[in-house]
Amino acid sequence: MLSRRHLIAAGIVSAGLGSSATARKLAQLDNVLAPFPANFAFGAATSAYQIEGAVDEDGRGASSWDRFCAEPGRVKGGASGAVADDHYHRFGDDVALMKALGLTHYRFSIAWPRIVPTGSGASNPKGLDFYDRLIDALLAAGIKPVATLFHWDTPAALEDAGGWMVRDTALRFADYAALVGERYADRVAMWMPLNEPLSLTSMGYMLGLHAPGKQLGMAALAAAHHQLLAHGLGVGALRAAGASAIGIANVHAPTWPASAASADVDAAKIYDDLVNWTFADPLLAGTYPAGVAELMPVQADDLKIIAAPLDWYGVNYYNPTRVGAPDGRAAIIDGAAIAAQPLFSIQDIAGYPQTDFGWPVIPAGLEEILTQLQARYGAKLPPIYITENGCSYSDGPGADGRVRDARRIEYVRSHLGALQAAMGRGIDVRGYFAWSLMDNFEWAAGYDQRFGLIHVDYETLQRTPKDSFHWYRALIQKNRAAR
Numbered sequence: 001m002l003s004r005r006h007l008i009a010a011g012i013v014s015a016g017l018g019s020s021a022t023a024r025k026l027a028q029l030d031n032v033l034a035p036f037p038a039n040f041a042f043g044a045a046t047s048a049y050q051i052e053g054a055v056d057e058d059g060r061g062a063s064s065w066d067r068f069c070a071e072p073g074r075v076k077g078g079a080s081g082a083v084a085d086d087h088y089h090r091f092g093d094d095v096a097l098m099k100a101l102g103l104t105h106y107r108f109s110i111a112w113p114r115i116v117p118t119g120s121g122a123s124n125p126k127g128l129d130f131y132d133r134l135i136d137a138l139l140a141a142g143i144k145p146v147a148t149l150f151h152w153d154t155p156a157a158l159e160d161a162g163g164w165m166v167r168d169t170a171l172r173f174a175d176y177a178a179l180v181g182e183r184y185a186d187r188v189a190m191w192m193p194l195n196e197p198l199s200l201t202s203m204g205y206m207l208g209l210h211a212p213g214k215q216l217g218m219a220a221l222a223a224a225h226h227q228l229l230a231h232g233l234g235v236g237a238l239r240a241a242g243a244s245a246i247g248i249a250n251v252h253a254p255t256w257p258a259s260a261a262s263a264d265v266d267a268a269k270i271y272d273d274l275v276n277w278t279f280a281d282p283l284l285a286g287t288y289p290a291g292v293a294e295l296m297p298v299q300a301d302d303l304k305i306i307a308a309p310l311d312w313y314g315v316n317y318y319n320p321t322r323v324g325a326p327d328g329r330a331a332i333i334d335g336a337a338i339a340a341q342p343l344f345s346i347q348d349i350a351g352y353p354q355t356d357f358g359w360p361v362i363p364a365g366l367e368e369i370l371t372q373l374q375a376r377y378g379a380k381l382p383p384i385y386i387t388e389n390g391c392s393y394s395d396g397p398g399a400d401g402r403v404r405d406a407r408r409i410e411y412v413r414s415h416l417g418a419l420q421a422a423m424g425r426g427i428d429v430r431g432y433f434a435w436s437l438m439d440n441f442e443w444a445a446g447y448d449q450r451f452g453l454i455h456v457d458y459e460t461l462q463r464t465p466k467d468s469f470h471w472y473r474a475l476i477q478k479n480r481a482a483r
Contacts, residue, residue: 032413032417033413033416033417033420033475034420035478035479035482036420036479037430038483039430040430040431040432040479041104041105041144041385041430041431041432041433042102042103042104042105042431042432042472042475042476042479043103043104043105043106043107043146043431043432043433043434044098044101044103044106044107044433044434044435044436044437044453045106045107045108045146045387045388045433045434045435045436045437046087046107046108046109046436046437046438046440047108047109047148047151047152047153047195047440048108048109048110048111048114048151048153049063049065049081049084049111049151049152049153049441050081050084050085050151050436050440050441050442050443051084051085051087051438051440051441052081052084052085052086052087052088052111052114053081053082053083053084053085053086053087053088053089054086054088054089055080055081055082056082057088058114058124058126058127058130059114059117059124059125059126059127060111060113060114060117060124060127061113061114061116061117061118061119061124061155061156061157062113062155062156062157063111063112063113063153063154063155063156063211064152064153064154064155064156064159064163064204064211064212065080065081065152065153065211066080066081066082066156067156067159067211067212068210068211068212068213069081069082069211071213074213074444075443075444075445075446076444076445076446076448077446077447077448078446079441079446079447080441081441083461084440084441085438085439085440085441085456085461086461088130090461091133091134091137092137093463094437094438094463095134095137095138095141095143096141097437097454097463097465098138098141098143098437099141099142099143100465100473101453101465101469101472101473101476102472102473102476102477102480103143103476104143104144104431104476105143105144105145105146105189105190105431105433106138106143106144106145106146106437107146107147107148107190107387107433108134108145108146108147108148109147109148109149109150109151109153109195110131110147110148110149110180111127111153112149112150112153112154112155112173112176113153113154113155113156114127114130115127115128115131115176115179115180116155116172116175116176116179117155117157118155118157118158119154119155119157119158119169119172119176120157120158120172120175123179128183131183131184132183132184135184135187135188136187139187144189144190145184145187145188145189145190146188146189146190146191146192146433147180147184147188147190147191147192148192148193148194148195148249149173149176149177149180149191149192149193149194149234150173150193150194150195150230151195152195152196152199152200152204152210152211154169154211154212158172159211159212163205163212163223164200164201164204164205164222164223164226164227165205165214165216165220165222165223165226166226167226167229167297167299169226169230170226170227170229170230170233171233173193173230173233173234174230174233174234174236174237175237177193177233177234177237177238178237178238178240178241180238181237181238181240181241181242181243182241182242185238185241185242185243185244186242188243189245190245190246190247190312190385191238191243191245191246191247192246192247192248192249192314192387193230193231193234193235193238193246193248194227194228194230194231194234194248194249195249195316195387196249196250196251196316197224197227197228197231197250197279198224198250198251198275198278198279199251200223200227201220201221201223201224201227202220202275204223205220205223206218206220209444210443210444218295221278221292221295221296222296222297224278224279224296225296225297225298225302226297228279228282228283228306229302229305229306231248231283231306232302232305232306232307232308233305235308235310236305236308244311245311245312246310246311246312247310247311247312247313247314247382247385247387248283248310248313248314249314249315249316249387249388250279250280250283250313250314250315250316251315251316251317251318251388252276252280252315252316252317252369252373253276253317253318253319253320253321253365253369254320254321254365254368254369254372255268255271255272255275255276255320255321255323256268256320256321256322256323256349257322257323257324258322258323258324258325258345258347259324261325263324263325264323264324264325266325267323267324267325267326267343267344267345268323268324268344270291270343270344271321271323271343271344272323273289273290273291273292274292275321276369277289277292277376278292280373280376280377282303282306282307283306283307283310283313284307284310284313284377284380284381285307285377285380286303286304286306286307287303288303310382311382311383312382312383312384312385312430313373313381313382313383313384313385314384314385314386314387315369315370315373315384315385315386315387316386316387316388316389316435317365317366317369317386317388317389317415318359318388318389318390319349319359319360319361319362319365320349320360320362320365320368320369321346321349322346322347322348322349323344323345323346323347324344324345324347325344325345326342326343326344326345327342327345349362353407355391355392355393355407355411356392356393356394356449356450357391357392357445357449359391359392361391361411361414363411363414363415363417363418364418365418366386366389366415366418366419366422367418367419367421367422367425370384370419370422370427370429371422371425371427373427374425374426374427383428383429383430384427384428384429384430385429385430385431385432385433386419386429386431386432386433387433388433388435389412389415389432389433389434389435390408390411390412390434390435390436390451391407391408391411391412391451392442392449392450392451393405393407393408393450394449394450395407395408395450395455395466396455397455397464401464402467403455403464403465403466403467404466404467405466405467405468406467408453408466408467408468409467409468409471412434412468412471412472413471416432416475419432434453434472435451436451436452436453437452437453437454438452438453438454438455438456438463439451439452439454439455439456440452440456452466453465453466453468453469453472454466454469
């Protein structure tokens with residue numbers, strides 16, 4: 001997710017599961033929500049590097065994030081995902097918590113370097129076996145597995161060879177997708193080759209705030225194109241392996257001009273094209289926005305490959321962005337000039353509550369962006385799943401062991417309300433995945449931000465379901481009872 005803090009570059013863009021009395025009390029908070037459709041997916045999401053740990057075990061290769069975390073000053077507190085939530089060893093307990101939560105679907109990511117340690121060549125049997133065990137445990141618990149093939153953990157050997165700035169990485173991804181599809185297509189319910197190609201492009205290659213830490217400015221758009229190409233190739237490889245229900249998880253949010261002045265409106269249009277439509281138009285319309293297409297290293301048939309038909313479309317939503325005309329200052333990130341002539345400025349959004357990450361809480365923005373997607377693509381827009389939505393609040397266990405995170409409950413409830421408003425407009429939304437199942441490694445913020453429905457003590461790794469866990473469980477139960 002791109003916040004003002006990230007985009008100031010301005011134009012480069014163990015308590016138990018709780019008593020039944022507690023559950024009943026929390027259930028009362030969802031009375032404003034109408035029942036969801038009978039087959040609506042209630043899920044939660046995670047990613048491999050953020051929760052698995054075991055980075056040096058059972059043949060896993062190094063990733064770009066292992067390298068990035070090892071560089072001094074890159075991650076807050078010098079943290080890394082080396083242990084994270086130790087999900088690799090504790091997945092059975094975590095699946096038991098998911099079952100207690102009542103999830104219908106669980107979105108996880110498969111670590112490319114755990115499956116193919118160097119990104120190409122021989123696969124790793126122990127890595128493949130791990131995801132066999134996880135998928136089988138989910139199915140035994142009555143939970144549908146939803147697999148992301150790539151959530152930013154590029155195999156280090158491929159990064160050394162140019163990473164997503166070179167076309168070959170997309171070709172190696174297609175090989176990896178074929179391998180994973182052949183292994184798990186009979187059991188995984190939904191697939192997405194990529195998560196948020198925008199974020200890796202902007203944070204990793206444009207601004208240098210995430211792995212691999214490059215500051216390439218607008219040249220980083222090559223990484224966007226190669227990721228989208230990998231997505232299209234991955235869709236083809238998965239279908240050839242017998243997989244179905246294939247989509248993507250793209251991050252989207254409304255762009256709000258800072259004023260009605262033409263300079264602000266024009267700057268907001270540039271930003272909107274770069275962060276929203278550069279990553280959706282090629283998939284759903286077969287082209288890049290005007291002004292962006294000329295910057296992309298497109299070869300023959302690339303756009304046809306990228307536009308491979310999707311069964312559904314995933315939206316990760318957090319908050320709108322307020323954009324104005326350039327303010328005349330060079331774009332500076334950590335002392336490095338990213339662009340001498342920025343194209344826009346990112347401005348604060350005032351008048352809304354904020355999460356502990358400093359992100360404004362604007363549920364109506366979810367309805368707004370879904371409405372924009374429907375208006376832009378019409379019949380070309382597949383059914384939608386909200387593949388991420390969540391908030392960081394630092395609430396921890398009280399003296400009684402209970403984690404009272406009322407702000408998260410209100411956040412999820414209000415965003416589900418906005419989602420229902422969009423559905424009332426006729427927008428076809430099939431499910432919602434809360435970010436995240438549990439507190440985890442939050443990239444460059446280390447362990448400073450807590451997004452989970454489950455609290456994790458990073459010293460003991462004890463899991464404690466928060467009040468929001470119980471509320472979400474009650475909501476799911478209520479909807480199941482109404483079916």
